[in-house]
Amino acid sequence: MSTTTEKAAVRQDPPPRATASAGRKSRKQSMGVQNAAGWLFSTPFLVLFTVFMAFPILATLVMSFTDFGLRNVTRPWEADFIGFENYVKLFGDEKFLKSLFNTGYFVVVGVPLTIAIGLVTAVLLNNGIDRARTFFRVGFYAPVVTTIVAVAVVWRFVLDPSDGLIAGLFSEVGWTAPDFLGSETLAMPSLIVMAVWRNVGTVMVLFIAGLQAVPTEVREAAKLDGASVWQEFRGITVPLLRPTVLYATVITTIGYLNVFEEPFVMTQGGPSDSTLTVSLNMYREGFNFFHMGYASAMAYVLFVVIMGITVLQLRLLKDNTK
Amino acid sequence: MSANSSHAPAARTPAPKRRSASRPLVYILLSLGLLVMSAPFLWMGLSAFKTQSELSASPPVWIPTEWTLTNFRQLLDKLDLPLYFMNSVIVAVLVTVSNLVFCSMLGYALAKLNFVGRNKLFGLVLGALMVPGNLMLLPLFVLMSKLRLIDSYAGLVLPFAAGAFGVFLMRQFMQSIPDELLEAARMDGASEWYIFWRIVMPLVKPALATLSIFTFLGSWNNFVWPLIATNDPDKYTLPVALATFATDPNKAGGSNGMLMAGAFLVVLPVLVLFIALQRHFTQGIATAGLK
Numbered sequence: 115m116s117t118t119t120e121k122a123a124v125r126q127d128p129p130p131r132a133t134a135s136a137g138r139k140s141r142k143q144s145m146g147v148q149n150a151a152g153w154l155f156s157t158p159f160l161v162l163f164t165v166f167m168a169f170p171i172l173a174t175l176v177m178s179f180t181d182f183g184l185r186n187v188t189r190p191w192e193a194d195f196i197g198f199e200n201y202v203k204l205f206g207d208e209k210f211l212k213s214l215f216n217t218g219y220f221v222v223v224g225v226p227l228t229i230a231i232g233l234v235t236a237v238l239l240n241n242g243i244d245r246a247r248t249f250f251r252v253g254f255y256a257p258v259v260t261t262i263v264a265v266a267v268v269w270r271f272v273l274d275p276s277d278g279l280i281a282g283l284f285s286e287v288g289w290t291a292p293d294f295l296g297s298e299t300l301a302m303p304s305l306i307v308m309a310v311w312r313n314v315g316t317v318m319v320l321f322i323a324g325l326q327a328v329p330t331e332v333r334e335a336a337k338l339d340g341a342s343v344w345q346e347f348r349g350i351t352v353p354l355l356r357p358t359v360l361y362a363t364v365i366t367t368i369g370y371l372n373v374f375e376e377p378f379v380m381t382q383g384g385p386s387d388s389t390l391t392v393s394l395n396m397y398r399e400g401f402n403f404f405h406m407g408y409a410s411a412m413a414y415v416l417f418v419v420i421m422g423i424t425v426l427q428l429r430l431l432k433d434n435t436k
Numbered sequence: 437m438s439a440n441s442s443h444a445p446a447a448r449t450p451a452p453k454r455r456s457a458s459r460p461l462v463y464i465l466l467s468l469g470l471l472v473m474s475a476p477f478l479w480m481g482l483s484a485f486k487t488q489s490e491l492s493a494s495p496p497v498w499i500p501t502e503w504t505l506t507n508f509r510q511l512l513d514k515l516d517l518p519l520y521f522m523n524s525v526i527v528a529v530l531v532t533v534s535n536l537v538f539c540s541m542l543g544y545a546l547a548k549l550n551f552v553g554r555n556k557l558f559g560l561v562l563g564a565l566m567v568p569g570n571l572m573l574l575p576l577f578v579l580m581s582k583l584r585l586i587d588s589y590a591g592l593v594l595p596f597a598a599g600a601f602g603v604f605l606m607r608q609f610m611q612s613i614p615d616e617l618l619e620a621a622r623m624d625g626a627s628e629w630y631i632f633w634r635i636v637m638p639l640v641k642p643a644l645a646t647l648s649i650f651t652f653l654g655s656w657n658n659f660v661w662p663l664i665a666t667n668d669p670d671k672y673t674l675p676v677a678l679a680t681f682a683t684d685p686n687k688a689g690g691s692n693g694m695l696m697a698g699a700f701l702v703v704l705p706v707l708v709l710f711i712a713l714q715r716h717f718t719q720g721i722a723t724a725g726l727k
Binding site: 132145151152153156158161162163166167170174177182187238239241243246251252255260262264265268269272276277281282286292296311314368371372375378382396400410413416417422423424 | 485544566573711
């Protein structure tokens with residue numbers, strides 16, 4: 115969203131204005147000082163960035179073409195290059211394909227739900243509620259800031275078939291609750307419900323900001339022309355919210371493609387790998403079994419998928435606005 | 437929304453009045469939503485104070501008849517929460533302070549200093565915003581093992597000591613500072629460091645507050661890296677300790693009461709912090725657009 119405007123802002127920035135009294139020499143001097151200062155101010159970030167981000171990103175790529183294993187943690191240079199073997203193996207690995215499918219399932223169901231509920235909540239909050247707005251906003255946003263591990267522990271209990279919250283509600287009306295997290299078909303939907311619960315607040319806040327940017331004059335004009343509330347929503351609010359929808363969809367999708375904590379704490383990937391996500395699979399291969407070359411290949415496949423989907427979403431949704 | 441569509445659009449009526457018909461419905465829907473959103477928190481808060489028999493009662497006991505601290509006592513016997521709490525605090529404070537300093541420095545350079553390569557550097561920051569953390573975990577672990585920083589605070593802090601998000605945020609805010617102000621200081625012979633530290637930093641205090649909150653919470657809630665970078669239980673952060681406890685059947689012994697007490701103690705400080713500072717959160721998201 116802000117990327118393009120930011121880049122434009124950089125280009126439009128005029129060079130520092132030298133005051134009338136400053137001659138050519140001092141302007142040149144100032145440029146020299148700013149050049150030096152600019153790089154000195156950038157150094158701490160650049161050093162940390164190079165060592166802890168740029169280097170690891172490249173190293174993951176290199177590792178993905180090797181048989182990097184446990185012994186290589188102490189002697190990395192002894193890992194052997196095996197070309198594309200890891201990548202070839204990945205696409206014959208049923209477990210990996212299943213984790214890819216599970217992650218896709220999580221995204222395909224979870225993202226539209228999160229966006230839709232976030233949008234509805236934001237529209238409701240933006241309609242005639244003034245004094246209570248902060249109260250509701252805080253309530254809906256609270257799950258976003260809480261520690262996901264603690265929240266996952268709570269949800270495990272909420273969904274507990276014998277004495278959880280849902281089981282309690284079921285028994286009040288005389289039903290028996292299913293074993294949500296123990297069922298191959300229900301475990302993933304349960305994790306999705308929890309993820310939607312946790313992320314709706316972020317999307318809602320983005321949409322509230324987007325809605326408040328819709329000029330009131332435009333709405334007033336529509337009303338004077340006799341537009342119904344629904345027409346106003348379809349004709350004015352939705353088109354103007356498109357950039358926000360695009361942005362919210364992209365960040366939610368990226369977040370969900372990386373899903374890790376929920377299955378790690380709530381189901382450990384089970385039952386029968388039905389909630390094994392790519393991130394969890396990568397963690398296990400890398401840090402439980404120390405198949406680090408193989409896990410690196412997984413990380414890069416996930417990265418390429420994320421980049422591909424992001425680019426696709428940007429294209430699709432941008433074309434729609436035209 | 438559609439509740440209003442039957443309402444004839446009266447051309448001259450001011451907007452708030454026209455909408456008032458749907459207001460009760462909006463309140464009902466929002467209240468129901470809020471109940472669903474807060475149910476897990478309420479369940480956690482109530483269950484933490486239930487006795488074992490009430491926890492497993494059927495039909496369920498919603499509100500404990502006699503509030504007990506047994507769950508908390510048992511938990512603290514089994515899990516050294518004060519230690520993990522301190523570990524989390526130390527790591528989060530170090531990460532926050534270093535982000536405030538380093539991100540502001542680069543933010544200042546990108547916003548206010550004209551130097552060769554500035555645009556490329558900014559492109560790098562934007563690119564770094566988009567890279568998923570998973571891509572770095574494996575070599576980071578190898579690197580930290582080689583540096584012997586596994587199970588150390590340095591190992592927990594260094595990978596997060598300066599984030600692209602902070603740079604982006606600080607640059608945004610610093611751009612709004614008028615160039616004339618800085619030029620005047622330069623004419624008076626102030627050094628760039630003096631201008632940055634004494635003039636710019638005090639002017640961007642609201643941004644520093646927002647960045648502190650987001651960085652502190654991000655570190656507090658971080659899980660994957662501390663899970664990988666600690667083997668020694670004495671160096672666990674709060675989420676790692678809780679997850680280890682919760683996923684090991686021998687430790688928690690299936691005691692939901694103890695787990696709810698643990699979740700309660702981990703979530704409560706964050707919730708209180710959030711409610712006290714909620715304005716900064718929503719503003720931060722609206723301006724920077726990030727979690």
